[in-house]
Amino acid sequence: MLKIWGRTNSNNVKKALWAAEEVGVPYENIAAGGTFGVVSDPAYKAMNPNGLVPTLQDRDLVLWESNTIVRYLAAQYGRDTIWIEDTAARAKAEKWMDWTTSTLITPFRDVFLNMVRTAPDKRDHAAIEKGRQICSDLFGIVDATLESQPYLSGETFGIGDIPLGGFVYAWFEMAIERPDQPHLLAWYQRLQQRPAYQKAVMIPLT
Missing domain, CATH: 3.40.30.10 (Glutaredoxin)
Known part of the structure; x- marks a missing residue:
């Protein structure tokens, strides 16, 4: 196995x-x-x-x-599920996988570690606010993309949605201020309907 x-x-x-x-x-x-x-x-x-x-x-x-x-x-x-056969379409989806790792993860970590894994009296509030603002701007890029397509992978869910999907769960579940980004929220709500997302991602933040 x-x-x-x-x-x-x-x-x-x-x-x-x-x-x-x-x-x-x-x-x-x-x-x-x-x-x-x-x-x-x-x-x-x-x-x-x-x-x-x-x-x-x-x-x-x-x-x-x-x-x-x-x-x-x-x-x-996953040839019949999350794999994207068309090379160009797959590349367009996969760029979000690498973007999440190369661009979002550092400012997001500053927010997450302080809000989730640090006692309230020991939090670095300056780091939280800086990271929150950067992440808000970055999620704005995602929101703009999702205005014209339901998933980062295109018209259907695919591999391009998975890396960022885990982070967006924490983004919406942490007790922080977030800008109004309706397309990002709608995407998150679509992910929440997936049994695999519920099982693997929607667990208590620790």
Whole structure:
């Protein structure tokens, strides 16, 4: 059986679990990282020398890097679900996967770590506000795109929606001020209707 190592409250692990649920492949989730440890064990480091999560094992194949795992699951098991066959359309969707990792994640982390994983009396409010403003502007780019299409992957849900979809859950669930971005909100509401999203992403923020 396919195995996915990683703690379920990690945004990167959520991508892999969500993708596996969407394509319907049986898998075993093995808790690792954070308080679970494991990632420093020699056996784990032999699979993933970075000592990070997630790591996927599918028979003899071992992969790390969450976006790569999503792409693999889609190509291998999701041809009729989340994979996008047309090369140009797939590239347009995949750019959002990389944009999330390269552009959004740093300012978002400043907000998330302070709001979710830091005691209220120890929060860096300047970092929260700076990150919130940057993220608001970045989500404005997403909102503008979603004005003309229902999903980041185009007319139907696909791989391009998964990386940002995990972050948008936290964005709307954190007790922070957010600008009015109706198309972003409508997209989030569409994601909330997906059983795979409910199972893999919509869990308590920790």
